[in-house]
Structure formats: structure tokens, C-alpha cells
Amino acid sequence: MIGIVDYGMGNLFSVSKALERLGADYFLSGDKASLMDADALLLPGVGSFRDAMEKLNEEGLSEMIQEFAATGKPLLGICLGMQLLFEESEENGPAKGLALLPGRVRRFPGTKKDSAYKVPHMGWNGLEFVKESSILKNVQEDYVYFVHSYYVDAAESEVVIAKASYNEDVAAIVGRDNLYGMQFHPEKSSKLGMELLKNFLELAEERKAVQ
Template sequence: MIGIVDYGMGNLFSVSKALERLNVPYIISDKKEQLSKTDGLILPGVGAFRDAMKLLNETGLADFIKEQAEAGKPILGICLGMQLLFEGSEENGVFEGLGLLKGKAVRFSGESNGERYKVPHMGWNKLKFHQDSPLTENVAEEHVYFVHSYYIAEEEREALIASSDYFEEVPAVVGKGSVFGMQFHPEKSGDLGMALLNNYTEYVKKTEVRA
């Protein structure tokens, strides 16, 4: 069973509907006792990094997620949820993240080679795979749907599974150990998005958690 972490800022409905289409059992909860009984966690998110981390810290879910990651439970962050997995963000100040992955969220500059470009990055962009991963098994480099103004920089290259180009190289799929992230919305990315999400759920089924 997958636990969708409800901390008040998630795109819970679309993620849960995607799991239903995959016939994957899930719960939506903000209760650590319930989430601890699941086999994998999805951390969705829309909105501001600062507000999200404040809610996660106030509810104790931040420490809980770190503990679950340490125990080896598969975790998938989506959009803002992916950015929260990293060390911090420069959105409206400098704020600490969960620190499960190295790197930080920075804003698109809006300018490249003297030309302005649109921020937020909104639309379909093609993935480029950099290494094998359980998430990208048996899927092709096709387009996925992004909506974001911040992207991850200074990431570990060995954690970069796939990227996309939007005037900058945008880490699109990341992973280290059993901690994964997708900057785009897989639940809104057609067949490829659903295949990536399905691969995560299949990985969860195969993973033995230590605690």
C-alpha cells in the first residue's frame, strides 16, 4: 500500500486518481501511525517551499519522513514534493529542506544569452535519460508536463536519472537509494507519466523495509 502524505499543500486528488487507475491501493493521511504501516510514501506538493517545510516541521512529518527514508522505505516526491527532498531552497529567502538529497532549489533567471524567457516553466518537455533506474525501466524518452518556477541546482550527478532542457538543464527525475523525485507531474503526463508512476509502485512492491 502507498501512503500519500497529506500536509495541507498536496495535489492529493490527481495523485490518488492516478493510483486508482493503476489499481494500486493507497491511503491519504497526515497521521504518522497510519503512514508508517504503508510500503511506500508519495510526497506531493504545490505552492511555496517555505510554507511546505513549516507545515512538515510543525506536524512532525519532516522527522517522520527522514526516519522512514533511513529505514529504507521508498519515497517519491512530486513537483514541490521533489524539491523538499533536497537540502534547501532560495524561494523567498533561504530555507532548509529535508536534506535527503544534495542540492537546492533556485529560481529560473528568466534570461538566457540576453533574451528573456517565460517563468514559470509551464508545458511539455522531453526527458533525457542519464542512467538506468527502476523508475525508467522499459520506458522511452518522451514528453512530460511541467509547472514550476524553481529547479534543482548543485545536485549530485549520480542522483540524476533524467533531465529536461528549459534554458537550463532541469533535473526531472532524481534518485538515490530508495528516495526518488519527479519535478514534473507524472499524473498529468499521459502514458509516460503513468508508466513512471507504475514503475515506482512496482519498486515499492519489491522493496523490503527494515523498519
């Protein structure tokens, strides 16, 4: 059973439906005990980093997620949910994150060599795989759908599995051990997005089989 962390940030409908299409059993919950029992956790999120952390902290979910990560069961953060896995964000901040992965979240400067570019980074951008990972099993580089104004600098983080280029080097898929993050929206990223989610579900199945 996949637990989707429901802490009032963002639309959980699309990601739930994507799991349904993949035939996965899931539940939505904000309850620590039930989420701890899940075979894998999905941490979605849109909105501001600071608001999200405040909510997670208030509900005691920050500690739960950190505890869950330590069990070795797979955990996937999507969009803001990925950023929350890192140490700190400059969004309305600095604000402290879950610090499960090393790195900082910063805002796209909006200018490069004196020429301005659009923020948010919104639309379909190509992924470039930079590191082998089981999350990339049997998938090819393709386009995925991004919407974000803050990013994790791929140049500064050793946990980057795939990156995208938007004036800066954007960490697109990150991971270490049982922890994964996707800056784009796999549930909105057509074929590749669904394949990546499927790989995550398989990791959850494998882990369950071992236990």
C-alpha cells in the same frame, strides 16, 4: 499500501486517481504512525517551499519522512515534493529542506544571454535519460508535463536520473537508493507519466516481498 502525505499543500485528487487507475491501494494521511507503516510514501506538493517545510515541521512530518527514508522503503516526491527532498531552496528564503538528497533549489533566472524567457516553465517538455535506474525500467524517452518556477540544477547534482532542458539543465527525475523525485507531474503526463508511477509501485511491491 501506498501512503500519500497530506499536509495541506496541493491537490491530492489527481495523484490519488492515477494510483487508482493503476490498481494500487493507497491512503491519504497526515498521521505519522500510519504513514510510517506504509509500504511506500508519496510526497506531493504545490505552492511555496517555505510554507511546505513550515507545515511539515509543525506536524512533525519532516522527521517522520526522514525516518521513513532510513527504513529503505521507497519514497517518491512529486513537483514541490521532489524539491523538498533537497538541502535548501532560495524560494522566499533561503529555506531549509529535508536534506535527504544533495543539492539546492533555485529560481529560473528568466534571462539567458540577455534574452528573456517565460517563468514558470509550464507545459510539455522532453525527458533525457542520463542514468540507469529501476524507475526507468521499460520506458522510453518522451514528453512530460512541468509547471514550476524553481528547479534543481542538473549540472550540479549527482543524483539526476533524467533531465529536461529549459534554458537551464533541469533535474527532472532524481534518485538515490530508495528515494525518488519527479519535478514534473507524472499523474498529468499521459502515458510516460503513468508508466513511471507504475514502476514506482513495482519498487514498492518488490521491497514488500523482500521483507
